[in-house]
Amino acid sequence: MPLVEIEDLKVSFSQYGGQVDAVRGVSFSVNEGESLGIVGESGSGKSVSCSALLRLLPATARVSAKKITLDGIDVLKAGKEDLIRLRGRTAAMIFQDPMTAFDPVFTIGHQIAETIRAHRQVSQREALAEAEQLLLRVEIKNARDILGYYPHQLSGGMLQRAMIAMALSCRPKVLIADEPTTALDVTIQAQILQLIKKVQAEFGMALIMITHDLGVIAETVDRVLVMYGGEVMEEGPVQQIFDAPRHDYTKALLASLNTSFDPSRGDDTAPAPALELRGLAKAYRIKRRSGFFTTYTDFHAVRPVDIVLPRNSIVGLVGESGSGKTTTGMMAMRLTEPSTGQILVDGADISGLGPDELKSFRRRMQIVFQDSYSALDPMMTLSQIIAEPLHIHGIGSAREQTEKALDWLERVGLPRNFGSRYSHELSGGQRQRVAIARALILGPSVLVADEPTSALDVTVKAQIIGLLKELQAEMGLSILFISHDLSTVKSLTDSVVVMYRGRVVEQAPTERIFSDPQHPYTRALLDAIPAANPRDKRERTFLAAGDLEAQTPRYTTIQTGLAPNATPQLVTIAPGHRVEAVVTT
Amino acid sequence: MILFILRRLVSVAVTFFVVSLIIFFMMHAIPGGPFDGNDMPVSQAVRDKLMARLGLDQPLWVQYTRYMWGVLQFDFGVPYQSPGETVTQLLSRAWIPSLVLGGLGVLIGAPLGILLGMAAALNRNTWIDYFASTLATLGLTIPVFVTSMLLILVFAVWLGWLPASGWGKPERWILPITAYALIPLATYARYTRSAMLDTLNKQFVTVLRAKGLSESRIVFQHVLRNSAIPLVTVFLPMFIGTATGSIFVEAMFRVPGLGAYFVSSIETRDYPLEMALMLMITFMYCIAYLLSDVVYALINPRIRVGGGQ
Numbered sequence: 001m002p003l004v005e006i007e008d009l010k011v012s013f014s015q016y017g018g019q020v021d022a023v024r025g026v027s028f029s030v031n032e033g034e035s036l037g038i039v040g041e042s043g044s045g046k047s048v049s050c051s052a053l054l055r056l057l058p059a060t061a062r063v064s065a066k067k068i069t070l071d072g073i074d075v076l077k078a079g080k081e082d083l084i085r086l087r088g089r090t091a092a093m094i095f096q097d098p099m100t101a102f103d104p105v106f107t108i109g110h111q112i113a114e115t116i117r118a119h120r121q122v123s124q125r126e127a128l129a130e131a132e133q134l135l136l137r138v139e140i141k142n143a144r145d146i147l148g149y150y151p152h153q154l155s156g157g158m159l160q161r162a163m164i165a166m167a168l169s170c171r172p173k174v175l176i177a178d179e180p181t182t183a184l185d186v187t188i189q190a191q192i193l194q195l196i197k198k199v200q201a202e203f204g205m206a207l208i209m210i211t212h213d214l215g216v217i218a219e220t221v222d223r224v225l226v227m228y229g230g231e232v233m234e235e236g237p238v239q240q241i242f243d244a245p246r247h248d249y250t251k252a253l254l255a256s257l258n259t260s261f262d263p264s265r266g267d268d269t270a271p272a273p274a275l276e277l278r279g280l281a282k283a284y285r286i287k288r289r290s291g292f293f294t295t296y297t298d299f300h301a302v303r304p305v306d307i308v309l310p311r312n313s314i315v316g317l318v319g320e321s322g323s324g325k326t327t328t329g330m331m332a333m334r335l336t337e338p339s340t341g342q343i344l345v346d347g348a349d350i351s352g353l354g355p356d357e358l359k360s361f362r363r364r365m366q367i368v369f370q371d372s373y374s375a376l377d378p379m380m381t382l383s384q385i386i387a388e389p390l391h392i393h394g395i396g397s398a399r400e401q402t403e404k405a406l407d408w409l410e411r412v413g414l415p416r417n418f419g420s421r422y423s424h425e426l427s428g429g430q431r432q433r434v435a436i437a438r439a440l441i442l443g444p445s446v447l448v449a450d451e452p453t454s455a456l457d458v459t460v461k462a463q464i465i466g467l468l469k470e471l472q473a474e475m476g477l478s479i480l481f482i483s484h485d486l487s488t489v490k491s492l493t494d495s496v497v498v499m500y501r502g503r504v505v506e507q508a509p510t511e512r513i514f515s516d517p518q519h520p521y522t523r524a525l526l527d528a529i530p531a532a533n534p535r536d537k538r539e540r541t542f543l544a545a546g547d548l549e550a551q552t553p554r555y556t557t558i559q560t561g562l563a564p565n566a567t568p569q570l571v572t573i574a575p576g577h578r579v580e581a582v583v584t585t
Numbered sequence: 586m587i588l589f590i591l592r593r594l595v596s597v598a599v600t601f602f603v604v605s606l607i608i609f610f611m612m613h614a615i616p617g618g619p620f621d622g623n624d625m626p627v628s629q630a631v632r633d634k635l636m637a638r639l640g641l642d643q644p645l646w647v648q649y650t651r652y653m654w655g656v657l658q659f660d661f662g663v664p665y666q667s668p669g670e671t672v673t674q675l676l677s678r679a680w681i682p683s684l685v686l687g688g689l690g691v692l693i694g695a696p697l698g699i700l701l702g703m704a705a706a707l708n709r710n711t712w713i714d715y716f717a718s719t720l721a722t723l724g725l726t727i728p729v730f731v732t733s734m735l736l737i738l739v740f741a742v743w744l745g746w747l748p749a750s751g752w753g754k755p756e757r758w759i760l761p762i763t764a765y766a767l768i769p770l771a772t773y774a775r776y777t778r779s780a781m782l783d784t785l786n787k788q789f790v791t792v793l794r795a796k797g798l799s800e801s802r803i804v805f806q807h808v809l810r811n812s813a814i815p816l817v818t819v820f821l822p823m824f825i826g827t828a829t830g831s832i833f834v835e836a837m838f839r840v841p842g843l844g845a846y847f848v849s850s851i852e853t854r855d856y857p858l859e860m861a862l863m864l865m866i867t868f869m870y871c872i873a874y875l876l877s878d879v880v881y882a883l884i885n886p887r888i889r890v891g892g893g894q
């Protein structure tokens with residue numbers, strides 16, 4: 001008998017103005033020890049189906065099914081006692097955002113021990129001892145200390161490990177992982193995925209992996225369920241889904257994994273690059289109080305960086321969260337004031353300009369943000385939003401401005417009659433199109449795109465990237481593309497700058513950085529990209545921060561022509577390829 | 586933590602000084618003086634003499650400095666309306682009814698309000714929620730002198746169960762305290778409801794359910810503690826606000842508390858008493874905010890422990 005059996009599951013939510021069918025007749029089963037992946041974009045009903053399995057849906061949900069059983073128990077009829085046994089003991093769940101998944105006012109140890117004691121009669125001391133063992137199992141080294149930590153004191157990756165430990169605490173038969181790595185950095189994502197596979201094997205559990213990311217599926221599961229619009233589109237062994245997808249939606253998903261574009265033409269005739277950052281750095285003063293004295297130390301968000309964005313080309317700026325890539329982008333736009341350094345737009349230094357002089361330069365440089373929802377004024381219609389830059393710079397009459405805004409709506413692939421709508425009426429992808437139109441209506445030469453597709457679904461993401469590339473080629477734009485998504489960077493950009501802890505550690509033409517990475521951190525980043533096909537999945541080794549230091553490349557003075565220096569510095573090793581290295585004699 | 590409290594005490598002192606300055610000069614900016622009334626006319630010569638004896642003929646800054654110098658030695662002067670005693674004596678007498686009225690009002694109203702808010706949040710969109718929300722809205726929107734009147738009308742005039750006014754005996758306390766308790770009850774019911782609903786919608790509550798904890802444990806152990814964090818910040822300052830006495834309730838029920846003296850000291854330009862009352866309230870508010878910040882830090886590990894890695 002299968003461990004999980006769902007037959008003809010229907011879930012609808014009653015809302016103001018009718019009901020929304022989130023799941024329409026989904027059936028699947030999971031056997032003991034098996035791993036099933038459920039893939040689909042937001043709103044496809046994949047999370048809702050699994051929440052229904054544990055009766056975790058809010059009271060506004062109406063659930064019906066021919067059959068939902070978990071380890072032989074009818075979930076819909078389960079009483080209080082049965083529910084407690086099902087949740088945590090039969091099936092345990094890990095969630096997307098580990099930062100919000102723990103109660104902030106209790107320690108990690110308390111919360112794991114509490115789970116153990118909800119299911120078994122053991123003392124607090126025994127439960128805490130067991131919690132420590134569990135933390136060790138999920139490869140947390142200083143487990144004893146972590147027990148006494150509060151959630152806000154730990155990083156996202158550590159919290160997700162603790163979450164996994166908590167899920168394992170009652171030896172569940174099935175582990176449900178709902179987008180467990182979406183909120184994490186690439187390198188951490190790879191480690192967590194590997195950990196989930198490891199503990200699954202050790203504890204002999206079944207696994208249900210819910211994700212929008214086909215790469216995650218390729219890495220972790222045996223069988224795949226593709227969902228769209230609350231229905232199952234396709235089901236089959238993972239290799240078959242990747243090699244011979246039958247359904248159009250699956251094909252579209254797979255296609256979005258493997259996009260590629262022609263390289264940008266570049267423009268050698270221009271006297272100066274579109275944007276040049278010279279020794280740009282940002283340090284924040286941190287106040288520390290010791291006794292009655294206050295001392296200040298500097299936190300270097302960005303150490304002096306030099307980045308050149310040539311005309312008519314796309315430069316990718318990659319790194320994990322906290323690496324300083326967004327700060328660099330904001331400084332380039334002079335939206336964050338740099339501590340030192342120069343910003344040159346078309347060869348003119350704008351770092352010292354006052355507000356009035358800066359205003360005219362703003363026409364040449366625009367930005368698109370990650371969160372399109374908060375980037376658009378909810379009180380303005382789309383045509384007002386798009387026309388606003390023209391209004392600010394006093395270009396054309398009011399009628400001309402509106403007319404131009406409507407033209408731009410069309411240019412970014414939206415109908416003209418959307419002009420009178422408001423941003424909340426649009427989907428995430430449509431909103432991002434509006435944000436792009438607003439940024440480009442002034443005809444800028446430089447565009448900073450800060451994670452413009454990170455909040456979007458896979459297929460939508462591919463469309464937005466396509467649109468950006470198309471507009472870039474048409475307008476001869478120079479784009480600084482900030483992203484942590486390496487597969488997008490690989491297909492879109494001409495060259496890549498890798499940042500790590502506020503420093504540029506490597507920069508090179510895109511093709512070269514992906515084929516011949518030199519810095520250990522770049523290698524770690526590339527190694528962490530999930531496989532695009534289950535055939536290519538591999539065992540990975542991970543580097544600790546200390547290892548990264550130790551593996552910093554070394555070059556001699558003869559190779560570089562530089563004076564020997566023990567502190568790593570950027571060294572040119574090939575045309576356009578620079579890497580942070582130690583120079584020895 | 587000790588340093589934090591010390592720093593806050595300094596800011597309390599500054600606040601105290603600024604408020605005293607503002608009140609003192611505003612008080613004297615009102616036209617008229619203590620001996621300008623028509624019911625007991627005094628001749629110009631007598632008035633001048635009185636003014637000189639009380640120091641009211643001096644420039645304002647001299648008066649202010651003298652007064653504040655006294656305050657620093659806990660000498661708040663002599664009230665003009667009752668020259669036989671000091672302000673301190675008068676206040677310590679008038680303080681008791683206000684404290685009983687306000688204190689009992691809050692101690693009864695606040696827990697009831699919190700319970701009502703909890704019941705409303707846990708039974709969202711049911712008749713319990715609607716009842717609680719209606720009660721809270723009425724309590725907040727109907728002025729206390731209207732509810733006082735209604736209480737007097739129903740329980741004293743129509744039913745004749747309770748005395749309409751006065752203070753002395755405990756049965757005289759019931760109506761004013763009831764009228765008074767409605768304010769904290771309504772406020773806490775609303776705050777608690779929204780704080781609880783806020784917490785119930787958090788992701789970690791779903792996680793707790795998925796862990797197999799019982800609903801009662803989730804509510805009492807986790808949700809309540811998290812909801813208490815925003816509640817603490819409103820609790821203490823409001824406690825002070827109510828404990829210092831409500832002018833209206835005391836006036837409606839003829840309670841001889843601070844509220845009555847508040848009104849009369851403004852009317853008769855009784856500068857020392859007025860000043861003392863205002864300074865006392867300012868001081869209590871400052872201390873209340875300080876205390877609530879300390880409690881806030883104690884129950885919230887994000888502030889108590891600080892950032893980690």
